[in-house]
Amino acid sequence: MAATPARVWGVLALLTLGMLISFVDRTSLSSALADSRFVEAFALTNVDRGWLNSAFFWAYGLMQLPMGWVVDRYGVKRPYTICFALWCAATAITGAVTALAALILMRLIIGAAEAVVIPASYRWIGNNVPEHHKGFAAGIFAMGGKLGPAIGAPLAAWLIVHQSWQFMFVATGLAGLLWLMPWMLMVKNDLPSKEQLVVAKKQASSVSLASILKSPVIWGAMINNFCYGYFVFYCMTWMPAYLVEQRGLTLKNSGLYTFFSFIGIALVATVAGWAADRLIERGRDAVFVRKAFVIAGFVGGSTVLLGAYAPTLEAALFWNVLSLTLLGLATANNLALCKLTLIPKPVIGLAVGVQQVATSLAGGVSASLSGWLLHVSGSYDLPMKVIFVFLLVGALNTAILLRPKWSPKVNVE
Template sequence: MSVQSAPAEVRASARTAATETMELRRWSVLALLSVGAVIAFIDRTSIASVLAVGSFRVQFHLTDIGRGALASAFFWSYALLQIPMGWLVDRYGVKFPYAIMFAVWCVASACTGLMSTFSGLIIMRILTGVGESVVVPASYRWIRANFTEDRSGFAVGIYMIGTKIGPAIGAPLAAWLIVLNSWRLMFLLCGFVGLLWLVPWLLLARNDSRGRDAAAKAAAKAIPLSNVLSSPLVWGTIIINFCYNYFVFYCMTWMPAYLVEQRGLSLRTMGIYSFFSFGGIALVALASGWAADVLIRRGHDAVIVRKAFVIAGFALACTELLGAVSHSVNEALFWNVVSLSGLGLATANHLALCRLTLIPAPAVGLVTGIQNVSTSLAGIVAPLLSGWLLEWSGGYRAPMEVIFVFLVVGAVTCLVLLRRRWAPVLPDENDEPPRMPLHLETSLVHRG
């Protein structure tokens, strides 16, 4: 090796080492975002197991309507702060806003275990929603800034695993802690142990604030809202998003109580069935998304393929009504797992169809933000309406019949309104497409 070539080789070696270090840091931060989603969903869904505890209901004098209000309180603040949190991470970056709001929701979740009044519980659930409203805007903003288009799909897939694992383990974990000690200890442990996540986050994540000028320049190029709201396709995606998430949020908030009160399961056994139900939707979602991609690569029309998967998912989810009317516990449990797992056929494909395949790139961010509102609305309405129907009818059949109606509406809407010719129209398609504000592009979509 010549003397002249040595410095160049050393420099190349140093660059390679630096690149590998950056790659390791990038994937480590992505893994942290996925784990953060797991923690968020555990803290979000833990209340469902508590609502199935008889002593808890007696202590706080909870009616079924009161249980519904407590289950939905999280989404009151969560819905209002979707777009503001997107603006926050766009203006100040992901690292510190995420860290601050993470601490807010963990402490609020832990303090839920210290409350002795119903109003105190409501306040803590609202504060938990305030903190968690940053999760998806921050995660999607970070992924967009750190992964190229040809790798962003896989990155989003890794992040989405966390949003499915969280509900899958949240109910059994909460049930196990309640059985082990009490609901108060469950909240304290889930909240304060979660704070440990902040240590690697603060060490690995880098400050990526864009600054005021960059955010203002992006905001000036936004597509008009009127162009989006005049599209029948957009309204179709809003309806589908609501119908899909109505069933999901019912399962997150009322399914544990249904399994304990209607089907006579213990808290421990309830947790196991909840795990298989949410684990099922995660596995089916992954498999169906991959299967649809394969069919599309083989030349099949993307809209037809994804619509077929979405409609099939809604149809299979309708089997929840078979469980509701069954007199057999085993049969009811079977359809409980099948219906929620079956909805996984629609999970990845309705996201791809409603946000990518049919929506022009400059409108994706704004449409996503609007869809987030319908997601949060489902999170508010599902627990409240189900609680009211439970108290009015005295059983869980009426709430599950409403789910059936929404699932049918979602399938019909997908068939009728999701058509290319009704996509939002750009102001002037001869001009260069405007770029959406990043805080709108990365607005929260909870599947979660």
């Protein structure tokens, strides 16, 4: 029996909240890395900070394909439940560690467990939301990934300033566990029976991993995810430190401006997804419409370079906030295009998992490369120039590779 519209949007809201919590837990470290007490406690250099930020993403990327495979065959609810509890526990335990090795281990666990979020969520959206609502649904869901840093950065900064970095990790980790109660009550148990498992395996096998990797659309989606993610993850991992160290803000105020940046991209992402859906509902080509929004978002985001050369604090803050906000034009439509519209339903989980490898790579490279570029140049200007280049690559890639004729082919034998 199909889920009612009210239940569909209710579960979507819950998936969005789960996404938000995952981003709060993954980005809380960036606020700690801007706290001198935390840096001194572990004797961290700039290069160390870059590698520590990237540890999450290496584990996150490594587990994307396995998680996509799992949710394609065994459903969404139970894998998500187990992984959610695991990453919240690891976040809380982070507040008790005293050695750098243990800190890195907790970040690896959080990264591995959070790898379930995107494949599971898009698997559920793809099976329950029609095409003319997918852009809006993707925009709503993407809000979780933007509101997470928007809320998490100032919250983490406030907890560190008024309590300690240890208390911040424990509080955010334990608070997240409250989400499990409505999740267990609202979401249907979709663990397949033996008969359903046979059908699910047959459907998932109708498109092989090899055929997915042969598709130019998949490679185009991976390039887009990398270019988009590189900028977003830079903002999550290095923006607080940039605002404190190069622009002279306090830790508390740096969290506030990070909040404005991610609120901006979240709102624009949702509106852009809704606007594209309305155009598609009126008969416009779905691929053309979504590509136009994606290209506009990449070009708009490239204004970040103006912030690097801004002569005043006010101008730098303006361009920092505006550039990430304009990137929101791409957010929902890139997600809908690359993960839903151009992907056969039976393998959404696996295809999304493949794409998320590039997203994870973007996070790891952005965090570590930005730290190295900061080390060798002594300024955040060079990391921003690299962001500018990747955003222009994303715009060009969208125009060339994301074409329906190059989508993964279904084996109908």
